[in-house]
Amino acid sequence: MSDPRVAGASVTRFGKHPERTGRDLFAEAGLAALDRSGVPADDVDALYYGNFMGEIAEHQGHQGPLMAEAVGLTVPATRYEAACASSGAAIRDAVRAIRNGEQEVVLVGGMERMTNVGTAAATDALAIAADDLYEVRAGMTFPAAYALMARSYFDEHGGTREDLAHVAVKNHEHALVNDNAQLQKEISVDEVLDAPMVAEPLGLYDACPITDGASAAVLTSEDYAERHGLDAPVAVTGTGQDGDNLALHDRQNYAATPAAAGAVAEAYADAGIDADDVDFAEVHDCFTIAEVLAIESIGLYEPGKGISAAREGETTRHGETPINLSGGLKAKGHPVGATGVAQLVTITKVLEGTHARADAVPAADVGVAHNAGGTAASATIHVFEVKA
């Protein structure tokens, strides 16, 4: 089977762009990805685009064609919505379309505009990734959902707020050299612990910020890349997706994310790798506890053992398997619908050796992207490898 190549990838600066329209944000990322790929726009067969809260933020549905137009394309263009895993789901269908030979060149991407509506409305918008009737109307917020998971994890496996604080400190440190990151600021464990509480046991510094931004990448078939002499050494070699009950209370275990584990099993089998082969990963750390659950689900740690990874230095850029060299959602920022493809952008740059933190894993040839929607009721996993 042909493994799609990443021919060009780009993100906007993540942060606060309250006055920039979504179409302008996506145009910036999409055009930069096209330019870097060397692929003529006429060769693009389709756009696979992730966005979560466009109706709320911009009163704009039907964003697929709008975003295709913004990058000068008139092609089949579909918006994917899977909460925070929206563009992870877009990548997956793009990969499948190339693999099955229907399309040779596709643009994948995502965009979210969030800061223009303010923190309260953004909190409200994010909450609707949960079950509206039985969770949101009962008082659930997105941080609260992850707080419930954190409490359950502590009860089942042990762990402290201080363990979680080390995840935040690590990811902020990683982001210091990422000029596209929203938060380029070193923080200490004490600052995390002393920050105002959002939903106990999670405080302000356990949570990712609210972010505007866009991401895009040009994927091509292996054959197209060879025929056109593209410089595209990074291939998508594995894809997986799985689902779970939408409402957290309907699951058997609140201290694990089985959808992610299911997606991992599929993606690793697809790529023919196992967890031992993974050199580094970008995982969905919307909250510090989410990174702990993620590194367990991708097989780097047994259940209950991931909590100490950051504190022990194992997942820092100096550790054996660095996690979130970009700074993660925590420091890089989390423009929801753009996050899945932003992970792809980071991993591609690290594997190509052009990322500011690439020196952490100079010999890396396998990177994994873990993208979760809601409390991981949706999860996508992608495996990226360097090919000759």
Place this chain on the structure above:
Amino acid sequence: MSERVRNGAYDDWLDAIGDDEGYYVECENGHGWLPPRRVCPDCGSRELSEEPLPEAGEVATHSTVHVPTPQFEDDAPYVIAVAHFGPASITGMVRGADPEDVEIGTVVGVEVGERATTGDRAVVFRPR
């Protein structure tokens, strides 16, 4: 957030909780859910029946929410919890207890309360 059109099965369920006649939906294999359900997500069974909700539930996990959605602005801080009532699990706000006293394992009853912010109905747990 007053609504002219009811969310039938959900509002019926709240009515029943308010009348102290709460129920859940159970499949033939004993998996419990909140309505409406036409099929059990666990086992695929379509043989579902309404069963009376146990009077007492047990808190499975909880959090004190300091940053709410706008619809709960005047309610915060409040404790949100998931409680197991037999095979069914429910998310609700815990009232009538100091947040520090709510623990995993705390035994609660369920009732219908009002959001302080909007006056809308909300699921409330109260320690028993």
